[in-house]
Every structure is written in C-alpha cells, then in structure tokens.
Amino acid sequence: MLIKSPSRHTLTEAQTTPESAYVSRRQVIAGLGAGIGGLLLARNSYGLDLFGSDTPKAAPRKPLDFAPQKPAPALTLTPEAKVMNHNNFYEFGTGKTDPAENSQGLKTEPWTLTVEGEVEKPATVDVWKLMSEIGLEERIYRMRCVEAWSMVIPWVGFELGKFLTRFAPTSRAKYVAFQTLYDPEQMPGQRNRYVGGGVDYPYVEGLRMDEAMHPLTILSVGLYGKTLPPQNGAPIRLVVPWKYGFKGIKSIVKIRLVEKMPPTSWNKMLPQEYGFYANVNPAVDHPRWSQASERFIGPGGLFAVKRQDTLPFNGYGEEVASLYSGMDLKKFY
Numbered sequence: 001m002l003i004k005s006p007s008r009h010t011l012t013e014a015q016t017t018p019e020s021a022y023v024s025r026r027q028v029i030a031g032l033g034a035g036i037g038g039l040l041l042a043r044n045s046y047g048l049d050l051f052g053s054d055t056p057k058a059a060p061r062k063p064l065d066f067a068p069q070k071p072a073p074a075l076t077l078t079p080e081a082k083v084m085n086h087n088n089f090y091e092f093g094t095g096k097t098d099p100a101e102n103s104q105g106l107k108t109e110p111w112t113l114t115v116e117g118e119v120e121k122p123a124t125v126d127v128w129k130l131m132s133e134i135g136l137e138e139r140i141y142r143m144r145c146v147e148a149w150s151m152v153i154p155w156v157g158f159e160l161g162k163f164l165t166r167f168a169p170t171s172r173a174k175y176v177a178f179q180t181l182y183d184p185e186q187m188p189g190q191r192n193r194y195v196g197g198g199v200d201y202p203y204v205e206g207l208r209m210d211e212a213m214h215p216l217t218i219l220s221v222g223l224y225g226k227t228l229p230p231q232n233g234a235p236i237r238l239v240v241p242w243k244y245g246f247k248g249i250k251s252i253v254k255i256r257l258v259e260k261m262p263p264t265s266w267n268k269m270l271p272q273e274y275g276f277y278a279n280v281n282p283a284v285d286h287p288r289w290s291q292a293s294e295r296f297i298g299p300g301g302l303f304a305v306k307r308q309d310t311l312p313f314n315g316y317g318e319e320v321a322s323l324y325s326g327m328d329l330k331k332f333y
C-alpha cells in the first residue's frame with residue numbers, strides 16, 4: 001500500500017532541521033556515490049510526493065548542485081506545485097495560471113546575459129555555463145506580491161552583488177537597470193496588448209546600487225533544487241525579498257549599470273500606484289487596497305489560505321532598513 005504523508009508537499013517547521021531536511025544534492029551524491037538515487041532523495045528531502053501527478057505544466061527541469069541554507073529558517077514552504085501555478089508573467093497572459101499554460105515553449109537554451117554600461121569590463125555571459133561554475137546557494141525567502149498574496153520559496157541562485165563585482169562597476173554606477181527578453185514570437189503578451197496587460201515591453205526593472213549589492217539580493221536560476229520553470233522566469237531572474245514581487249524581473253537578458261534612476265515597467269504604467277522603491281510596507285496602502293495583511297499561499301486547499309499581517313520590509317527590516325535611513329518611505333514608496 002502506498003502511504004502518503006499528510007504534509008507531502010511541504011516542509012513543516014518541525015521538519016526544518018538542517019540534518020533531516022536540507023540534504024543538498026551535493027551531500028547526497030557524496031554520500032551515495034551519485035546517480036538517480038541521489039536525485040530522488042534530494043527531491044524527497046523537500047517532502048515532495050515522488051509518485052504524485054499534481055504538478056502543473058513545466059518544461060523539463062534539471063537538478064542543480066547547490067549549498068544548502070544553514071540554518072534553514074523555520075518557515076513553512078509554499079508547495080512547489082503552487083509556486084509553479086500561481087504566477088505573474090504578463091508576457092504570457094495576465095491570469096495566474098496563464099504563465100504555466102503558455103510559457104512552456106520558451107527557448108531558454110542557449111541564453112546569454114549582457115552586463116554593460118558603467119562597468120570597466122562589460123561582457124556577455126553564457127547563463128548555463130555561469131550556473132555550473134559560480135557556486136549556487138539555496139535561499140529560502142518570504143515573497144510578497146503587491147496583490148497581497150505571499151509565498152515562501154526555496155530559491156537557488158547567487159548574490160547579485162558578487163556577480164556585478166566581476167564586471168568592475170565604475171564610480172558613476174548609481175543604479176542597476178534590468179531587462180527581460182523581448183521576443184514577440186515567443187511571448188504572446190508582447191504581440192497583443194490585451195494579452196499582455198498593457199505593459200510597455202520589454203519589461204524593465206531597477207535597483208539602487210546599494211540595494212543591488214546587498215547580500216539578500218540574488219539572481220535566481222532555480223527553485224526547489226531544480227532549474228527554474230519558464231513560468232517563474234527561466235533561466236535567470238531577480239529576487240529581492242524585502243520588495244514587492246514586481247521588482248523580481250524574470251528571464252533577464254540585459255543588466256545595465258547607470259548613473260540615473262532607470263524607468264521601471266509598473267511605474268511607467270501607473271506611477272501613482274507603483275513607485276521605484278516598492279519596499280513592502282504595511283503602513284502604505286496601495287491606492288486601491290490595503291497592504292496591511294496578506295494571504296499566505298501554503299499547504300492545503302483554497303480554504304486553508306491563511307491571512308496574516310504583512311511585516312515591514314517583508315520581515316527583512318533588520319537587514320535592510322538602514323539602506324533607507326532618513327528617507328520618507330511614504331513618499332518614496
């Protein structure tokens with residue numbers, strides 16, 4: 001008889017011990033001598049159902065070699081299937097399940113990322129080569145969408161700051177501008193403004209240099225131990241856990257270091273609703289709804305969705321509040 005554990009999709013706080021739960025693929029392979037056994041065990045270390053079929057559409061994903069987060073934070077993870085089936089990626093439609101439905105054909109290999117602008121050593125890098133040489137880490141982050149839902153996601157990636165240092169930023173570099181792939185043939189939302197929600201493509205985002213260099217800011221290439229599904233921004237996307245989700249630009253092809261604050265997609269479209277900073281702030285409501293609380297998308301069915309208080313800087317205030325000392329965050333929202 002096949003016995004399914006009740007919490008088969010998630011890691012409860014009790015399970016979040018470094019010994020039992022965060023067996024990295026690297027450790028597993030070292031211990032077992034490699035092979036498929038290692039992969040299965042690595043999957044199982046997240047409490048996934050190895051035999052289940054309730055996973056949304058996703059092009060084949062490759063297992064990643066990464067250093068586990070130690071100690072793992074005591075957070076309940078959003079099940080992998082929900083991380084992959086409740087997305088915003090307007091290039092593939094504005095419905096939450098549109099990206100999973102429409103992005104599977106995205107050609108992510110080969111993929112290059114160009115770093116240019118105020119750097120001494122501009123270059124174009126092969127993202128898949130980068131993934132295999134840079135030294136990946138796991139980062140379990142709380143994520144908060146401006147639409148007042150939240151998730152906890154085990155990302156795999158590397159610090160943006162360490163990466164940018166390779167290109168030798170000049171003293172004139174004050175901001176970092178990011179750009180998503182522009183390819184209307186592959187992205188239906190770029191062909192049709194109704195499908196694409198009226199965004200002026202390509203999607204662009206930006207960070208101040210100190211935000212970009214902060215160790216919490218990562219470029220992610222994977223989640224749940226495997227490469228990113230297209231709907232989550234394959235093959236490489238930004239993750240800034242103290243800011244609203246729209247800062248986390250997906251499927252990045254270009255990073256440009258600049259002197260002046262760069263334009264950002266949501267700010268261009270609705271400047272009175274979306275600022276450049278977009279720090280999670282329960283005290284600053286969106287003009288059309290409150291940001292004081294959020295619905296946490298966790299394990300369980302629709303009715304198990306939990307409403308919880310939103311934390312300033314999404315709970316990362318201790319680490320990042322000092323970046324904004326002296327700034328009026330009601331004005332710089």
Ligand SMILES: Nc1nc2c(c(=O)[nH]1)N[C@H]1C(S)=C(S)[C@@H](COP(=O)(O)O)O[C@H]1N2
Pocket residue numbers: 083086087088089090091144145146180203231232233244245246247248249250251
């Ligand atoms: N290129 C691009 N990046 C994007 C978006 C988008 O529409 N296009 N949506 C943003 C928004 S609003 C959110 S909440 C996050 C969602 O990331 P996730 O689907 O991986 O959870 O992606 C962000 N990055």
Ligand SMILES: [Mo]
Pocket residue numbers: 088144145146147244245246
């Ligand atoms: Mo969002």
